[in-house]
Amino acid sequence: MDTPSHRGLFVVFEGLDRSGKSTQSARLVRNLKDQGHQVRHISFPDRTTPIGQMINSYLKGQSQQEDHVIHLLFSANRWEAAESISHDIASGTTIVCDRYYYSGCVYSAAKENPSLSLEWARRPEEGLPRPDVCLFLDISPEKAAERGGFGHERYEQSEMQKRVRELFLRLRSSPDENDFVTVDAGQPADVVEKEVLQIVVKTRESIDAHRSSLR
Ligand code: T5A
Ligand code: NA
Numbered sequence: 001m002d003t004p005s006h007r008g009l010f011v012v013f014e015g016l017d018r019s020g021k022s023t024q025s026a027r028l029v030r031n032l033k034d035q036g037h038q039v040r041h042i043s044f045p046d047r048t049t050p051i052g053q054m055i056n057s058y059l060k061g062q063s064q065q066e067d068h069v070i071h072l073l074f075s076a077n078r079w080e081a082a083e084s085i086s087h088d089i090a091s092g093t094t095i096v097c098d099r100y101y102y103s104g105c106v107y108s109a110a111k112e113n114p115s116l117s118l119e120w121a122r123r124p125e126e127g128l129p130r131p132d133v134c135l136f137l138d139i140s141p142e143k144a145a146e147r148g149g150f151g152h153e154r155y156e157q158s159e160m161q162k163r164v165r166e167l168f169l170r171l172r173s174s175p176d177e178n179d180f181v182t183v184d185a186g187q188p189a190d191v192v193e194k195e196v197l198q199i200v201v202k203t204r205e206s207i208d209a210h211r212s213s214l215r
Helices: 021-034 050-059 067-090 101-109 118-125 141-146 158-172 189-214
Strands: 010-015 039-043 094-098 133-138 180-184
Touching: 010 021, 010 101, 021 039, 021 094, 021 133, 021 189, 039 067, 050 067, 067 094, 067 101, 067 118, 101 118, 101 158, 118 158, 133 158, 133 189, 141 158, 158 180, 180 189
Parallel strands: 010 094, 010 133, 039 094, 133 180
Antiparallel strands: none
16 A cells, blocks of 8 residues: 655755845744744755865855866765755655755856856756755845845855846746746745745645645
C-alpha cells in the first residue's frame, strides 16, 4: 500500500541586494512553523565553510578572484549543501533558502566578462536540487538603495544592481525557469509577507493535488 509521503517544500528567495530576502525568509519560516511544519532556514553564500570564507573575503574586498573562479566557488558552495537539502526535503522538512543559483548566474553574468555569459554561468548549477518555487522579490535598484546600508560589499553599486535586475528578468522569461514567481517587494513588509505565504500555500496545494492524481 502506498502511504502518501509528505516531503518538504524547497522555497527560494531571490532579488537584488536589499530587496528584503532576509526579512521575508525569516517571516516565512516563522509562519510555516506556526502552521506546524518542520522548517530549516538556509542562505547562500554559506560563509561558514572553507569555500564560504573565501567568498566572504572576496565580497568584502579583502581578496581578488578571477571571474570564473569566484563563480565556480559560489556554485561549489551550493554543491556542498546539496545532499543535506535533498535529504531534508525527502524526510519532510521544508527548506527556506535565501538566494540560490539564480543569484549565482545573474551576478556573474552582470560583470559583462565576454567569456562568462548567463548560459555559461548556469552550467555548473545543473543537477542541484530544484526549488518548488522561486520567489523573486522585485524592486527597483533606486528603491533598494533607499533602504540604507548600500555600498559596503563588492556588488552593491547601482550600475551593477541595474544589470543584475535586467538579468533576473531575462532568466525569469526562460522556459527552463518555470518555478519563478514575482512579488512586488516595494510594498510594505507585511503586505509582501502575506503574498509570499499565499504563494507558498498554493505551491503546497498544487504539489499535493498532483500527487493524489498519480496515486
Ligand atoms: N552572490 C550570491 C553572488 O554573486 N553569487 C551567488 O551565487 C550568491 C549566492 C551577498 C552577495 O553575494 C552575491 C549577491 C550579493 O551581492 P547576501 O549575503 O545574500 O549576498 O547579501 P544581501 O543580499 O546583500 O543581503 P541583504 O541583507 O543586503 O539584502 P536582503 O536580505 O534582500 O534584505 P533585508 O531583508 O536584509 O532588508 C534590507 C533592509 O531593508 C529593510 C530591512 O529592515 C533592512 O533594513 N526592509 C524594508 N524596508 C521597507 N519595506 C520593506 N518591504 C522592507 N523589507 C526589508
Ligand atoms: Na540577505
